[in-house]
Amino acid sequence: MAQGFFITGTDTGIGKTWSTLALMQYYQNQGKTVLGMKPIASGCEWQEGQLKNEDALLIHEQASIELPYQAVNPYAFELAVSPHIAAAESGVEIELAHIVDQYRNLAKMADVVLVEGVGGWLVPLNEFDVVADLAKQLALPVIVVVGVRLGCINQAKLTFDAIEQAGCKCYGWIASCVEKDMQKLDENIATISKATPVPLLAIFPFLETMDQKMLAKKITK
Numbered sequence: 001m002a003q004g005f006f007i008t009g010t011d012t013g014i015g016k017t018w019s020t021l022a023l024m025q026y027y028q029n030q031g032k033t034v035l036g037m038k039p040i041a042s043g044c045e046w047q048e049g050q051l052k053n054e055d056a057l058l059i060h061e062q063a064s065i066e067l068p069y070q071a072v073n074p075y076a077f078e079l080a081v082s083p084h085i086a087a088a089e090s091g092v093e094i095e096l097a098h099i100v101d102q103y104r105n106l107a108k109m110a111d112v113v114l115v116e117g118v119g120g121w122l123v124p125l126n127e128f129d130v131v132a133d134l135a136k137q138l139a140l141p142v143i144v145v146v147g148v149r150l151g152c153i154n155q156a157k158l159t160f161d162a163i164e165q166a167g168c169k170c171y172g173w174i175a176s177c178v179e180k181d182m183q184k185l186d187e188n189i190a191t192i193s194k195a196t197p198v199p200l201l202a203i204f205p206f207l208e209t210m211d212q213k214m215l216a217k218k219i220t221k
């Protein structure tokens with residue numbers, strides 16, 4: 001079985017996908033076969049008769065083995081709204097057991113599988129489950145991507161606490177510098193580092209365009 005990781009973050013739009021791609025590249029640089037999953041994506045467009053999501057397509061493309069799109073992204077919704085609302089709108093119920101099955105299939109094929117969550121840690125997926133429940137059922141160590149911007153210290157601490165409360169293991173965190181000229185950037189990262197025993201895996205600098213090869217080199221653990 002593959003080594004697996006679950007990627008969550010402090011919010012939506014803070015660098016989970018870029019971090020997932022960089023981590024995939026990092027393990028590929030070590031000669032490993034790497035697959036990625038974006039099990040639930042809201043905000044999809046029709047392409048060749050299928051709903052497809054931009055993040056999931058990037059993860060699909062970065063994979064070491066060519067997979068059908070649906071293996072990477074089993075739940076694709078057109079509306080860019082919270083997944084439980086997007087799913088209800090499409091008349092679909094997100095079933096965690098289905099995602100776990102799909103994950104296990106991928107885990108048989110590769111050395112490493114990275115699973116990108118959706119939104120933050122407590123985003124609802126259906127009437128009962130939130131992202132934390134998915135991470136728990138997958139039983140994967142969690143990597144937290146912190147979008148470094150004003151407010152992120154609080155968001156990071158809340159996320160680390162909630163992961164611990166859920167009984168999940170936090171493998172590490174990534175400082176994702178999503179703002180061009182963030183004031184007191186280093187101080188923010190240092191404050192979060194001090195507040196948690198979870199290791200800092202990488203600081204991803206602000207980039208005008210995505211470059212996973214460059215970001216992969218920033219991963220130190």
Ligand SMILES: Nc1ncnc2c1ncn2[C@@H]1O[C@H](COP(=O)(O)OP(=O)(O)O)[C@@H](O)[C@H]1O
Pocket residue numbers: 009011012013014015016017018019055176177178179204205206207208
């Ligand atoms: N290191 C970075 N430097 C500059 N912009 C970034 C960086 N990481 C993310 N972004 C910006 O944030 C957007 C959302 O990133 P993404 O990885 O898709 O976030 P998420 O998966 O958390 O929604 C990107 O399209 C990009 O504009």
Ligand SMILES: [Mg+2]
Pocket residue numbers: 016017055116
């Ligand atoms: Mg994403």
